[in-house]
Amino acid sequence: MAQTYYRKGFGLKRQIEGDLAKDYHSQLVDRIREGGHVLEVDDLTFRLAKEFGFCYGVDRAVEYAYESRTKFPDKRIHLVGEIIHNPHVNEKLEAMGVTIIRPGDDGQFDFSSVRPEDVVLIPAFGLRYADFQHLRGLGCVLVDTTCGSVLNVWKRVEQYARDGFTAVVHGKYFHEETKATTSQVTKHEGGRYIIVRDMGETELLCRFIQGEATVAQMQEAFGHKVSDGFDFARDLIRMGVANQTTMLASESLAIAERIAEALTERFGAAHLETHFRTFDTICSATQERQDAILELIEEPLDAMIVIGGYNSSNTNHLAKICTKKVTTYHISDSKCILPESGAVRYKPVDGTEEVQREDWLEGVKRIGITAGASTPNNKIGEAIERILETKGLVVPAQR
Ligand code: SF4
Numbered sequence: 001m002a003q004t005y006y007r008k009g010f011g012l013k014r015q016i017e018g019d020l021a022k023d024y025h026s027q028l029v030d031r032i033r034e035g036g037h038v039l040e041v042d043d044l045t046f047r048l049a050k051e052f053g054f055c056y057g058v059d060r061a062v063e064y065a066y067e068s069r070t071k072f073p074d075k076r077i078h079l080v081g082e083i084i085h086n087p088h089v090n091e092k093l094e095a096m097g098v099t100i101i102r103p104g105d106d107g108q109f110d111f112s113s114v115r116p117e118d119v120v121l122i123p124a125f126g127l128r129y130a131d132f133q134h135l136r137g138l139g140c141v142l143v144d145t146t147c148g149s150v151l152n153v154w155k156r157v158e159q160y161a162r163d164g165f166t167a168v169v170h171g172k173y174f175h176e177e178t179k180a181t182t183s184q185v186t187k188h189e190g191g192r193y194i195i196v197r198d199m200g201e202t203e204l205l206c207r208f209i210q211g212e213a214t215v216a217q218m219q220e221a222f223g224h225k226v227s228d229g230f231d232f233a234r235d236l237i238r239m240g241v242a243n244q245t246t247m248l249a250s251e252s253l254a255i256a257e258r259i260a261e262a263l264t265e266r267f268g269a270a271h272l273e274t275h276f277r278t279f280d281t282i283c284s285a286t287q288e289r290q291d292a293i294l295e296l297i298e299e300p301l302d303a304m305i306v307i308g309g310y311n312s313s314n315t316n317h318l319a320k321i322c323t324k325k326v327t328t329y330h331i332s333d334s335k336c337i338l339p340e341s342g343a344v345r346y347k348p349v350d351g352t353e354e355v356q357r358e359d360w361l362e363g364v365k366r367i368g369i370t371a372g373a374s375t376p377n378n379k380i381g382e383a384i385e386r387i388l389e390t391k392g393l394v395v396p397a398q399r
Pocket of ligand 1: 056058124147148149150245246283284286
């Protein structure tokens, strides 16, 4: 029987190297890295975080997508949602003839256009179990780019379900990764999950465990982010904590501790093991980027530019960390820097809509730069060039 499921690529790296470099590489970023992550031009100093941009999971997903195009030049290729949260990368794939199947308003994918002879790419975030099963049933070729670190979370969550623990996932219920992760519990009869977004929601959950909140309050806050048939009184007795790989590491840790504390109060320290498990599933790439930014903002900076899709979880968290210390502009693309008017378009850290600020470079001499795990280096390089252009400067020739 012909092979229809691939998750290790096709060994065509050499053939696609040139295209990847053309689409995503930046000589300027290489130069800054080689120069100790600092670039000085006139009176402007740029400091680039030690870890930034494409992570191993994104590298791999993008490579497999390019390899798939080379391997199947004559086949129709579909992508379920976005390969990663970066508009530039998704547009490049569309330009290569990949069709993106976008979710409907109800969050469901319509696979009616997929034929058995087609190729379907599964993104780095993974795919809901039911969708995966459906596509397997169609018999099309599946190229699965789900990141290994995401699979690691699935293993934890599945283990919780197998052992009769409710999976408590620190994540965003609308995020592809969290949808895929929580769906893994459905592989086991009676598997259950609840998603908590932040410490505020965890507090309510813990007050319920401690008998201080009602089912009605829980229903209102969590009704849309629990497994089918969830019973708050029955299902919050044995709990296993995991997290979306790109959450704020410090918050994930605090959430697990708070839940352990509530369960200890209810059942006693001697019984905690029976009622509580936890596993830190923040991926190493997210951790390294968050650590690097904590180090960078210790430097004296006048402004911080964080580049990455507005729907990119890890980018939003980088911006959140920065904003505590320095004026921060989360931009989705280098084009958000507007040299003609001297303005910047950005998303405020706690906002949802993009806003514009005209005078953002006034008095700014020291600029920190980082980028989320789905931002290619050429977008970082272009952003720096556009900042220089705003000041009437250019990157000096290399000596
Ligand atoms: S952010 Fe982490 S989990 Fe997500 S693709 Fe990158 S390495 Fe994998």
